[in-house]
Amino acid sequence: MRIDILSLFPQIATASLAESIIGRAQQRALVEIHSHNIRDWATDKHRTTDDTPYGGGQGMVMKCEPIFEAVSALRTEGCRVLFMTPAGAPFEQKTAQRFASDCKHLILLCGHYEGVDQRVVDQLVHEEISIGDYVLTNGVIAAVVVVDAIVRLLPEVLGDAASAVEESFATGLLEFPQYTRPVEFQGLRVPEILLGGNHAAISQWRREQALAKTQTTRPDLLA
Ligand code: SAM
Numbered sequence: 001m002r003i004d005i006l007s008l009f010p011q012i013a014t015a016s017l018a019e020s021i022i023g024r025a026q027q028r029a030l031v032e033i034h035s036h037n038i039r040d041w042a043t044d045k046h047r048t049t050d051d052t053p054y055g056g057g058q059g060m061v062m063k064c065e066p067i068f069e070a071v072s073a074l075r076t077e078g079c080r081v082l083f084m085t086p087a088g089a090p091f092e093q094k095t096a097q098r099f100a101s102d103c104k105h106l107i108l109l110c111g112h113y114e115g116v117d118q119r120v121v122d123q124l125v126h127e128e129i130s131i132g133d134y135v136l137t138n139g140v141i142a143a144v145v146v147v148d149a150i151v152r153l154l155p156e157v158l159g160d161a162a163s164a165v166e167e168s169f170a171t172g173l174l175e176f177p178q179y180t181r182p183v184e185f186q187g188l189r190v191p192e193i194l195l196g197g198n199h200a201a202i203s204q205w206r207r208e209q210a211l212a213k214t215q216t217t218r219p220d221l222l223a
Contacts, residue, residue: 001103001154002032003147004074006067007110007140008049010035016144025157033147038062041069050113059114067120071107079105080126084139084146085115088128091146093169095129100153108146110139172221173214176206 005013013035017023025031039047043065050060071081080103089095099106109116109125121128131142151157153164168175179190193205214221 001100001151002076002105003034003151004105004107005033005035005110005140005143005147006038006070006074006107007035007138007143008038008112009110009138009140010037012140013144013147017147021157022148022151025151025154028156030154030157031151033151036070036074038066038070041066041073043069053114057114061114062111062116062120064117064119067109067116068124071109071124074107076105079103079107081107081109081124082146083109083111083116083121083125083128084131084142085111085128086130086133086135088130091129091131091149093149096146096149096153099150106150108139108143110143112138169221171210173210174218174221176209176213 007013013033017026017033017035022031022033026033039049042049042063048063049066050062053059053061075081080099109120129142129146131145136142155161158164164170166175179194183190183195191205193201196202211222
């Protein structure tokens with residue numbers, strides 16, 4: 001998979017995605033991630049990327065021209081252009097799974113200020129994506145979240161592919177509680193059932209715990 005991130009702060013994405021699992025996935029050529037500065041496609045003397053909104057109002061709006069230039073320079077046949085926006089469809093695990101399995105090339109467009117000129121959305125964008133019901137200062141932070149969630153699902157990225165099968169949301173439930181050594185810490189013992197080696201009983205216990213956790217924290221998932 002190839003992912004291009006278009007923003008005014010490419011270093012945020014480059015630095016965040018260079019570490020840990022996603023960094024290693026890039027080193028192993030399991031994914032190619034390029035973070036670009038939209039300003040590189042601005043052609044005027046001041047390399048302007050924003051202007052005041054028609055109709056008045058607060059803040060600045062990102063201009064059409066550099067974004068159209070950038071997307072037409074980067075897009076390939078079959079690629080999908082995603083716009084990060086709080087007004088988009090909620091990004092969920094199933095969205096990440098869909099992109100990981102169906103897409104070879106994604107372009108993530110990140111807004112700043114008040115957002116982007118609507119003509120960009122109307123003409124270039126296939127999907128508007130929100131990472132939650134709150135407003136960030138810029139879309140590159142959302143893009144890092146989206147890229148991380150997608151790339152970890154690509155083949156061979158996780159050391160153990162089963163990790164992505166058994167975790168929260170993959171089964172429709174939140175994950176069961178996990179424990180590791182020591183067996184007792186400050187008087188708190190690991191549940192006995194996990195120490196007995198009865199795998200059927202452990203599976204049953206974990207499912208009950210996952211159901212109870214989901215019922216308490218996210219009853220909407222059960223509904
Ligand atoms: N005026 C916009 C609105 O009310 O919907 C908010 C603009 S926000 C300050 C600047 C940029 O941050 C947006 O264009 C978008 O790219 C990004 N952004 C902010 N919150 C986001 C979220 N919850 N999900 C995805 N992107 C977000």
